[in-house]
Amino acid sequence: MTAPSITIKDVAALAGVSPATASRVLSGNPATSADSRQKVAAAVTELDFHPNAQARALRSTRTNVIGLLVSDVRNPFFADLAHAAEQAALAEGLVTLLGNANESIPQQDRYLDTFISQRVDGIIAAPQGEGSSSLRALLEREIPTVFVDRTVDGIDVPSVTTDSDAGIRQAVEHLARQGHERVGYIAGPQTTSTGRDRLKSFARAAGEFGLSTDPALTYFGDFQSASGSAGAHHLLGLAQPPTALLAADSPMAVGALATLNRKGLRIGRDMALVAFDDIEWFSLLDPPLTVISHDVEAMGRTAVRLLLEVIDGQKPASVVLPSELIVRASSGTPDASLGQP
Amino acid sequence: MTAPSITIKDVAALAGVSPATASRVLSGNPATSADSRQKVAAAVTELDFHPNAQARALRSTRTNVIGLLVSDVRNPFFADLAHAAEQAALAEGLVTLLGNANESIPQQDRYLDTFISQRVDGIIAAPQGEGSSSLRALLEREIPTVFVDRTVDGIDVPSVTTDSDAGIRQAVEHLARQGHERVGYIAGPQTTSTGRDRLKSFARAAGEFGLSTDPALTYFGDFQSASGSAGAHHLLGLAQPPTALLAADSPMAVGALATLNRKGLRIGRDMALVAFDDIEWFSLLDPPLTVISHDVEAMGRTAVRLLLEVIDGQKPASVVLPSELIVRASSGTPDASLGQP
DNA sequence: CGATTCCATGGAATCGATTCCATGAGTAAG
DNA sequence: CTTACTCATGGAATCGATTCCATGGAATCG
Numbered sequence: 001m002t003a004p005s006i007t008i009k010d011v012a013a014l015a016g017v018s019p020a021t022a023s024r025v026l027s028g029n030p031a032t033s034a035d036s037r038q039k040v041a042a043a044v045t046e047l048d049f050h051p052n053a054q055a056r057a058l059r060s061t062r063t064n065v066i067g068l069l070v071s072d073v074r075n076p077f078f079a080d081l082a083h084a085a086e087q088a089a090l091a092e093g094l095v096t097l098l099g100n101a102n103e104s105i106p107q108q109d110r111y112l113d114t115f116i117s118q119r120v121d122g123i124i125a126a127p128q129g130e131g132s133s134s135l136r137a138l139l140e141r142e143i144p145t146v147f148v149d150r151t152v153d154g155i156d157v158p159s160v161t162t163d164s165d166a167g168i169r170q171a172v173e174h175l176a177r178q179g180h181e182r183v184g185y186i187a188g189p190q191t192t193s194t195g196r197d198r199l200k201s202f203a204r205a206a207g208e209f210g211l212s213t214d215p216a217l218t219y220f221g222d223f224q225s226a227s228g229s230a231g232a233h234h235l236l237g238l239a240q241p242p243t244a245l246l247a248a249d250s251p252m253a254v255g256a257l258a259t260l261n262r263k264g265l266r267i268g269r270d271m272a273l274v275a276f277d278d279i280e281w282f283s284l285l286d287p288p289l290t291v292i293s294h295d296v297e298a299m300g301r302t303a304v305r306l307l308l309e310v311i312d313g314q315k316p317a318s319v320v321l322p323s324e325l326i327v328r329a330s331s332g333t334p335d336a337s338l339g340q341p
Numbered sequence: 342m343t344a345p346s347i348t349i350k351d352v353a354a355l356a357g358v359s360p361a362t363a364s365r366v367l368s369g370n371p372a373t374s375a376d377s378r379q380k381v382a383a384a385v386t387e388l389d390f391h392p393n394a395q396a397r398a399l400r401s402t403r404t405n406v407i408g409l410l411v412s413d414v415r416n417p418f419f420a421d422l423a424h425a426a427e428q429a430a431l432a433e434g435l436v437t438l439l440g441n442a443n444e445s446i447p448q449q450d451r452y453l454d455t456f457i458s459q460r461v462d463g464i465i466a467a468p469q470g471e472g473s474s475s476l477r478a479l480l481e482r483e484i485p486t487v488f489v490d491r492t493v494d495g496i497d498v499p500s501v502t503t504d505s506d507a508g509i510r511q512a513v514e515h516l517a518r519q520g521h522e523r524v525g526y527i528a529g530p531q532t533t534s535t536g537r538d539r540l541k542s543f544a545r546a547a548g549e550f551g552l553s554t555d556p557a558l559t560y561f562g563d564f565q566s567a568s569g570s571a572g573a574h575h576l577l578g579l580a581q582p583p584t585a586l587l588a589a590d591s592p593m594a595v596g597a598l599a600t601l602n603r604k605g606l607r608i609g610r611d612m613a614l615v616a617f618d619d620i621e622w623f624s625l626l627d628p629p630l631t632v633i634s635h636d637v638e639a640m641g642r643t644a645v646r647l648l649l650e651v652i653d654g655q656k657p658a659s660v661v662l663p664s665e666l667i668v669r670a671s672s673g674t675p676d677a678s679l680g681q682p
Numbered sequence: 683c684g685a686t687t688c689c690a691t692g693g694a695a696t697c698g699a700t701t702c703c704a705t706g707a708g709t710a711a712g
Numbered sequence: 713c714t715t716a717c718t719c720a721t722g723g724a725a726t727c728g729a730t731t732c733c734a735t736g737g738a739a740t741c742g
Binding site for chain 3: 005054055056058059
């Protein structure tokens with residue numbers, strides 16, 4: 001079963017030097033002669049030697065592995081984020097261990113524990129929940145950590161987040177100008193900072209721009225597609241249904257869209273729809289979807305940069321990236337026929 | 342910087358036993374007394390001890406980590422596959438190290454090298470290229486490996502793939518019955534088995550059902566969105582343009598759709614469009630997209646099962662999963678006005 | 683009651699690479 | 713020609729957990 005693995009001793013023996021010298025050559029230590037450098041290099045290629053990362057990490061306490069915890073890989077936003085962070089990390093010589101919390105706190109804790117056991121050099125996490133014990137354990141162990149997209153109250157680590165407020169304000173203002181009075185809001189889970197912040201922004205902006213602040217117009221989803229369907233279904237069934245929907249993330253917007261299609265309602269004509277998060281194909285819908293857009297690639301890149309600074313012992317300031325409304329055709333004028341039972 | 346980490350010795354000392362006994366308790370070795378089990382457990386929780394996975398792996402040669410190499414995380418097919426495989430692995434107590442080859446052979450090799458260095462227990466890979474040296478290195482080192490979605494000629498490892506042929510045959514037959522004569526095919530890269538197989542199936546079925554076999558009707562893409570746009574653009578610009586398009590994966594279908602939109606052509610009316618891979622929101626397009634569907638979840642689950650068998654020393658047979666056409670409205674009758682310059 | 687078995691336990695070797703420390707060859711300075 | 717110094721090198725300790733082996737006490741049997 002187990003192929004007898006090639007160790008640095010084999011390399012050293014073939015090169016005719018000691019393991020110590022072979023190690024020095026491999027780690028680029030300048031205290032080596034050109035002669036032994038050349039002989040070791042030859043032995044490495046001949047034996048196809050791959051140093052055992054475990055043994056190396058055990059001694060040197062650096063693993064060159066970072067943990068990236070996202071809440072749902074199937075959410076295109078997090079897939080893009082994972083891609084961006086992973087590429088940025090790779091450029092710095094770090095490999096990424098990806099964990100998928102699946103919007104579940106126990107699974108989040110499970111991955112964080114694994115990351116700790118794997119002795120990753122640092123962790124980038126899109127956290128959920130409050131005082132999750134694993135989350136606090138990171139701090140107590142002084143494991144370099146950066147939050148991305150979301151934060152946790154009372155846990156003070158550098159983060160990269162989106163200023164959702166600006167985009168949501170613009171969206172609400174836009175809908176108000178289009179003549180909408182009742183806007184249904186499909187909120188994210190209130191166990192996440194983004195879920196809470198976006199709801200607060202929506203409520204404030206709705207008041208400010210004269211929209212209805214009827215609490216029945218808010219449906220609490222979980223950032224996943226099915227809850228978007230359920231939310232749209234619920235909101236359309238109200239005695240006084242809304243004429244526009246705003247979904248707090250893209251999977252819930254997709255779910256809402258599915259419900260609208262099933263009911264034979266066309267977006268932009270029978271019902272306005274605006275989504276938080278811009279996804280490539282949202283502009284390919286007919287009519288194309290009005291969205292609140294933010295720069296995922298920058299978020300991933302920035303998270304890696306901050307993490308490297310934390311690993312380096314610094315205490316970088318958190319970064320907040322802008323969001324903005326992109327108006328397309330899905331957010332038209334309310335249809336007078338709608339709203340009548 | 343580095344918090345003095347808690348070792349098994351600290352646990353043993355607090356529990357008043359030897360490290361050997363502590364280790365036995367932790368690994369569930371039956372040769373332990375109820376008394377020491379209880380004392381060690383108490384010490385573990387008090388110190389919040391997380392065993393160092395490196396040290397453990399060094400001695401026991403099992404890491405409980407598997408490597409999953411996908412070719413593009415942003416492709417929803419691979420995001421779903423990663424999700425399915427990761428959940429199946431988690432259920433077996435394995436964590437997943439995700440590598441993203443980004444449809445690039447050097448990046449694939451880079452991740453495979455990393456997986457080898459991390460001494461993963463096994464690898465699930467969607468491979469590309471031919472005799473990539475890293476791919477061969479896996480075999481020589483007898484590292485348990487399973488291919489998923491794709492295979493590599495001349496490398497004999499168990500695999501889970503889709504029988505693309507059945508689905509493509511059905512799609513071609515369907516388009517022929519709808520009266521299409523010239524079908525443009527946006528192929529995947531010929532460095533992948535899926536790219537080659539699907540093209541072969543298309544060509545054979547086209548001949549069989551009396552469609553044009555004009556080689557100009559095939560455009561070679563790279564499985565990414567931009568090449569789908571370029572492909573559609575190219576095919577529509579032919580002297581004798583096709584009346585239907587078939588894309589070999591979903592990102593290229595999205596790209597093609599973008600081009601059609603830009604040119605003001607409506608799918609299902611001005612141009613039929615069929616995509617390989619079913620994605621949740623494809624059915625939400627207007628009109629909904631006709632697709633060739635296969636079961637991603639089963640593919641991920643099966644890959645993990647096969648890998649466990651290989652790790653267990655068995656030599657499981659490869660699995661081929663079915664594909665089938667799902668007819669929706671995007672694949673209508675050809676428009677007579679089209680095809681005229 | 684002595685001899686054998688059973689079993690929990692601790693000591694010590696081990697996994698593979700890194701790194702401190704001592705050594706000896708070679709060179710420059712006096 | 714000796715002394716001081718540089719510098720590549722090898723030996724050995726080390727990282728933290730596992731596991732082989734020996735030990736001693738309790739239980740079991742004749």
